[in-house]
Amino acid sequence: MSTSSLLADVGAGTPPIEAFLDEAVQRRVDGVVVAAVDVPDRMLEPLLTSGAQVVTVGSPRHGTSTDVVSSDDERIAADAVAYLHSRGHRNLGIISGPVRVAPGSARLDGYRQALRDHGLRPFYLRGVFTSAGGLCGRRSVGVDQAVRVDARVVNVLSSSVSGDLVVVGAGIVGASVAYHAARAGAAVTLVDAGRPGGGVTADSFAWVGASGVRKGPAAGLRATATAEYHRLGAELPGLPVTWSGSLSWTGQDSAPDAGPGQTIVDAATVAALEPALRRPPEWAVWAPGDGAVDSVGVAERLVAAARAHGARVHLDARVTAVRRDAAGRIAGVETAAGLLSGATVVLAAGVATAALGASLGVRVPVEPSPSPLFRLRAPAGLVRTVVNTEDFDLRQVAADRLIAAADSPERTLAAVRSTFHGAGGVELLSTRLGARPMPADGEPIVGPVAEVPGLYLAVMHSAVTLAAAVGRLVARELVDGTVESALSGCRPDRF
Incomplete structure (x- = not known):
């Protein structure tokens, strides 16, 4: 005897439940297992009338006669x-x-x-x-x-987290959330209007550092940045991260106090670290633990790893709306290809997060902030560390390529040529102007939205720096049901 099964996700609200039950009656199924707690008795009556055997999971139903599998x-x-x-x-x-x-x-x-x-x-x-x-x-x-x-928070009575999670945005933050959630066992759908890392992620200078004096609500989170990338690199061997250290200096006569993970070094040490410098500064801040990432490459690896853990990935699929069910709970997102159902939606869409939130009546105080990035042709080995000066942030990304974050391509080109020996032939190859999502207070916005059950925000500046940490913590909250103290200063309700 052969059998077949129908499986329906009824998390999106009453109409999908009715549609499934109607189809079950039309197909004359032999039996139905109802594992949703909020299916009204009236919806089961056509099934019972048709002669189908109905088993409900939960508490006994007083309006119908069904077998019940229940817990006390x-x-x-x-x-x-x-x-x-x-x-x-x-x-x-x-x-x-x-x-x-x-x-x-x-x-x-x-x-x-x-x-x-x-x-x-x-x-x-x-x-x-x-x-x-x-x-x-x-x-x-x-x-x-x-x-x-007291970090010892005991969690006994929470229900299992809804398994269907939709992440909007395949930039480095959304890709990290999708990867960590899928790795933890959630049923993840990742959707993006373009390609992995194709938005502002591609316009990031992508300096990853946890050194220095840190202040503000996300200080503890930023302090874990490099450790989290080392962890991620161990999970995904070959992750495109370069641990070169960073050198920073200004034109001031006296050096600042060194922060955690930093050392004040003299001109001789600077010259050893960056041999091509024409005039090594008298002092510089050396952070040997700092590095940089290929931000697009990391996003691509995270998306591929999420897919390997079972995530469904929809690229070139713009989200047109976030849907709610009749009870006001999140039901999924609408795209040109149709509805992608999910009881939880994570908005990690950069500056687009504000518009998506506004469509639900949720204010997300994020504004676009210009992010100029210049690509330069340069001799191999011209720059060995991440160099931070008053003129530019600069690093070597390939044998004959530099990238610089600065205000003016002309001034940047002139500054590079005057700062390094052998840089007279450095050429400007391209200029990109991205739009970083800048929260009103400069701190990350991460957490659930109380007025829209099922909605979760993950938008921030320094997204590349924080992506490894934030992805892991958000996944723990949504999959394991924990409340992560590291995110307590980042919650949306502070505004």
């Missing part, structure tokens, strides 16, 4: 409270899920009763059964603030 959600919640209490925890909160469905209400009942039994005060928030909904709930009850003091 009330007992599970009570046991979880008892376990945490036995381990010495006393301030116990719960994100219960929607109380209109049985799992949410049963868990809340078990939680409340168990806290009464132990003489504790209940502290709960009603959420939705999505990853971003859970993250928003945790932040609302103060988890982000708690982890700054």
Whole structure:
């Protein structure tokens, strides 16, 4: 006897559920397993009338006669409270899920009763059964603030993260999120209007450094940049990263204090590090741990690795809208080729993130910031490190190629020729003007959007520097359900 199966993703809302159930009736299926908690009884009546066997996963249904596979959600919640209490925890909160469905209400009942039994005060928030909904709930009850003091956050009652994740943007940040989430086991769809790294990622100078004095909400995140790229390089051998170190100097007479990972070096040391310099400065800041990446090459490797872990990749497919279901939850994204369903959507689309957010009534305070990048023909080995001066940021990217980040191609060309021996024949090959996504306060915007369950933002300046770290942390939040303290200063609700 041969059998066949139909599988339907009903996470996008009621119309797809009805369409699937209607098709099941038309095909005269022998049986249906319903594993969605919010399917109304009325929708099952045509199936039952047709003679099909129906099994529901969850709590018993009072309006229909179906077989049920269920768990004792009330007992599970009570046991979880008892376990945490036995381990010495006393301030116990719960994100219960929607109380209109049985799992949410049963868990809340078990939680409340168990806290009464132990003489504790209940502290709960009603959420939705999505990853971003859970993250928003945790932040609302103060988890982000708690982890700054105590990183031992216990997570027992969270539902499994919705497996269908859509990442909008295959630049280096979106590619990193897609790779890390797919590697962690999520069902990932990555969509981009162009090619991997084809947007502002391609216009980045791509200096990766964790050295120096760091301030601001993302200081801890930036401090991990080089370590995260070393980790990523171990996972993806051959990743195009060059660890050359960086040299920085200005025209000031006295050197600044060295920050973490930095050393103040004299002219002789500078000359040894950069032999082609005409006039080595009296001092320079040497950061031996710094490096640079081929940003497009890294994005391409991340996308290929995400695909190898099962991600579906849609390139040259512009997202025209982000869709919500009848309950206001994220349902996926619309493209010219149709709807790409997903219960969670990560917007990592650079400056386009603002417009996509605005279509949902969400303000994303990001503006385009000009990013000039010049490509130069130069002798092999002219520049050996990442060089940062008042005139330019400069590094060698191939035997006969330099790239420079500066304001004027003419002034940059003149400065390079006057700074290095053997640079008289250096030529300007091309000029690109990218548009970096610059948040209003200069800090990354990373995290769930409370007013749109299922929406998650990942947009920032220094995207290349932070991509390896941010991709891993965002994947942990969305796949594992953690709340990452390193991202606590980057949340969208700070605006």
